[in-house]
Amino acid sequence: MDPDELAQRSAEIAQSAADAAWLAAYAALATAVLSLGLLVGAVLAWRVAKATLDQSKAAHRQMEKDSIEQTRPYVYAHLVPGLAGESTWDLLITNTGKSTARELLIDCDTWPKIEDELTGPLRKMFSTPQSLPPGVSLRTMWKLGLGENERWVDGTTDPAGIASGATLRLNYTSDDASKPSYRDVYRVDDSVIGLTPVPSTGPDAKSGLTAAEKDLHNVLRAATLHLGELRR
Structure with a gap:
């Protein structure tokens, strides 16, 4: 083989090696691109799965909350004309919820300076934990007034009990395992009820x-x- 043929043969071999190197580089690049695509796909799939899981957890928490709201006790207080007759008012505390109210305590922001026959039992009732099943009410005398030209034995004419309006704070829990604390506030005032x-x-x-x-x-x-x- 003469020198020219040898040089040409060497050039062909070098070109073939270069082409093979380029092919290997392209293959490596394609593999890298494919791997990157798989990684991006995996990240996107993970994000979608996480979002779905988060939505599922949120929906589960909302369902639990709705279930508690639907089955929890709801205790409210209001005044009704007294069973003792005219000039009297009773306090009616009712559980309209679906479960028993436990450890019911009541705070009253208004008490007369001098305790009488009604306020003493009221204080004791409010400070004693009560259980109130669904649909059950507690009824107690709230205000006892006098008829025309009537007086108490001490000569006074002021009503017994809570003579003016008051704000009641009802604190209670339920049988739920989480022992939630409920607090409802009501304003009771017989002077704004109107004519009964x-x-x-x-x-x-x-x-x-x-x-x-x-x-x-x-x-x-x-x-x-x-x-x-x-x-x-």
């Missing part, structure tokens, strides 16, 4: 009735009055 109807006791006894007939008449009047009070 009073049931009729019926006509007065006519003259000429015997003593037994008058007693029966009074019993029927009292029964009529109490039935009317229960309907208010």
Whole structure:
């Protein structure tokens, strides 16, 4: 082989080596691009999976919250005309929720300076933990007023109990394992309720009735009055 042929052969070999090197480089580049694509795909898939998981957890927490809200106790307080008759008001505390209210305590922001026959039992009731099942109410006398031209034995005419409005704070929990704390605040004031109807006791006894007939008449009047009070 003469020198020219040898040089040409060497050049061809060098070119082939260079082409092979370029092919290897392209292959490596393609592999790197493919690997990067797989990595990006994996990252995107991880983000989608994480977002789905986060949404699932949020939905689960919301379902738990909704379940608790739907099954928790709801205790509220309001004033109703008293069963004792005119000029009296009762405090009615009712659980309208789906579960029992536990450890119910009540704070009142207004107390008279001098304790009377109503405020003493009220304080004891408010400071004693109570359990209130669903649909059950606690009813207690709140205010006891006097009729026209009536006085107490000490000569005073002020109503017994809570004479003015008051703010009540109801604190309680439930049977839920997390022992949640609930606090509801209500303003009760009989002076802003308006005019309340009073049931009729019926006509007065006519003259000429015997003593037994008058007693029966009074019993029927009292029964009529109490039935009317229960309907208010």
